[in-house]
Amino acid sequence: MSDMQREITLRFMAEPGDQNFGGKVHGGAVMKWIDLAAYACAAGWSGKYCITAYAGGIRFVQPIHVGSLVEVTAKVIYTGRTSMHIGIRVDAGDPKERQRYLTTHCIVIMVAVDNAGRPSPVPEWVPVTEEDKYLHASAIKLVDMRRQIGEEMEAHVKGFPPPKG
Known part of the structure; x- marks a missing residue:
């Protein structure tokens, strides 16, 4: 696939309907x-x-103000057989100015699926630059950390009563 796109930036305007009770953009909108x-x-x-399989490590660094131009940059930083680890950076600022500031960052794992909804192989991404090699290595470390966190979280899930019904 010669036209693969590794990185994309989506832009949104933070609207009044996106605000929380404190007057800033709601984390759910972000x-x-x-x-x-x-x-x-x-x-x-x-x-x-x-499909989204995991979103984690989300850090809300600074609030986003209503009226801001929000830029969400997503970049492939690791590929598995059917999954892609996507590094996310969210920046915002006054749309009348060029300057943006970091507001949020995280990792999202997406899984490619076929028409029947089964996981489907994805093209391998191979890091070339030093920055890409660092991001790739970091993604591998996070896989191990997520496994450990998942095991720890099992105790919390088991602590809840089963649903009634």
């Missing part, structure tokens, strides 16, 4: 934008429909 950018990036890389 998470929706992140998911949209991750999907567009993964679909552009794989050429397939993709």
Whole structure:
């Protein structure tokens, strides 16, 4: 696939309907934008429909103000057999100015699926630059950390009563 797209930036205007009770953009709105950018990036890389398997390590660094231009940049940083780890960076700022500031960052794992909804192979991404090699190595470390966190979280899930019904 010669037209694979590894990186994409989506832009949104932070609207009054996006604000929380404190008057800033609601974290849920930011998470929706992140998911949209991750999907567009993964679909552009794989050429397939993709689903979100994991979103984690989200850090809300600074608030986004209503009226800001928000830029969500998504970049493939690691590929598995059917999955793509997407690094996300969210920047925002006054649309009348060029300057943007970091507001949020995280990792999203997307899985390519076929028409029956089964995981489907994706093209391998091979890092070339030193920065890409660093991101790739970091993604591999995060896989191990997620496994450990998942094991720890099992205790929390088991602590909840089963649903009634």
